[in-house]
Amino acid sequence: MTHITRISAIVLTKNEEEGLAATLRQLTCFEDLIVVDSNSDDETVSIAQSHGARVVNFTWDGQYPKKKQWSLENAGAKNKWVLLLDADEYPSSQLLAELGQLDETIEDNQNGAYDIHLSYRFAGKLLKHGHVVTKRSLLRADRAWFPEVDDLDAPGIREVEGHYQPESSAAIGHLKSRLVHDDRDPVSSWFARHNRYSDWEAHLRMNKKLREDIAAKRTWKGRVFEKVPFKPLAFFVYSYFVRRGFLDGRAGFDYSFALTAYYWQIGVKFRELARS
Known part of the structure; x- marks a missing residue:
């Protein structure tokens, strides 16, 4: 079994009692496992402690x-x-093996961070095709940081950083295996979150300098997409046809269409703000 001693795992929580145990069971190989909790009023803290995590x-x-x-x-x-x-989120078995190998030499590693692709569960199905999210999730704390952007008065995203990547003073690597984004919440919660996210995105569009600043901190895919016209239509064609989301059946269509609607929602909210 993989045993990881030189990489710490930090899990961010707030009222996550429903799925936290499933996540933490996948992280038992980390010698240093921490849950950073935001004053949960459910059983999140006790679940974390029962699975061997230190809670901060x-x-x-x-x-x-x-x-x-x-x-x-x-x-x-x-x-x-x-x-x-x-x-x-938790590492796939393949990613755990890759992290285990990296763990052996990581103290001499000159990178500042690693990008990791996500496998996403939507509407009960783990998607294998379509749009793929990339997150810079493996970070060396003294070489990587989340930038401070001028969004404290923005609605939608509050205590957690928005949709941009951490920066690094050193090279950025890429891991071959994937993180699993195991979203088992009802689809209604996905729509509720993205309703809030679209408030934040629409606010950004009202401030050209802030929008450009955050766009520069996204992945190369995000930077390219920022400049694409007719975003909802372009995204659906990209995710469902170019990235073959149709191979995931109905869930693949639903995911592509839901994100298409998300980009449409951002546009509608931006135009409303611009009128007012």
């Missing part, structure tokens, strides 16, 4: 650093290298 509480003060950067600085990780995860 985070209370946002309305300013920077937000939760991810705060965790890198204050969670008390024993290692410089940190795998930073949401509560519904």
Whole structure:
């Protein structure tokens, strides 16, 4: 069994009692496992502790650093290298093996971070095709950081950093295997989250400098997509046809169409803000 001693795992939580145990069971190979919790009022903390995680509480003060950067600085990780995860994310078995190999030499590693592709569960199915999200989730805390952007007055995203990648003072590597984004919540919760996210994105569009600043901090795919006209239609063609989302059946269509509607929603909200 893989045993990882030189990389710490940090899981970010807030009222995650439903799926947290399933996530933590996939992380038992990490010698240093930390849950950074935001004052949960359910059983999140007790579940984390019962699975061997150290729990550190985070209370946002309305300013920077937000939760991810705060965790890198204050969670008390024993290692410089940190795998930073949401509560519904865990490494696939292939990624655990890859991390285990990397763990053997990582103290001499000159990179500052690693990008990892996600396998996404949507509407009960783990998708194998279509749009693929990339996250910079493996970070060396003294070489990588989440930038501070001027979005404290933006709606939609509050205590956790928005949809942009951490920066690095050193080279950025890429891992071959995938993180599993195991979203088992009802689809209605996906729509509720993306309703809030679209508020944030629409706000950004009202500030050209801020929008350009955040676009520069996204992946190369995000930077390219930022400049694409007719985003909803372009995304659907890309995800469903070019990336062959249709091979995932109805769930593949639903995922592509849901994100298409998300980009449409951003546009509608932006135009409303512009009129007012």
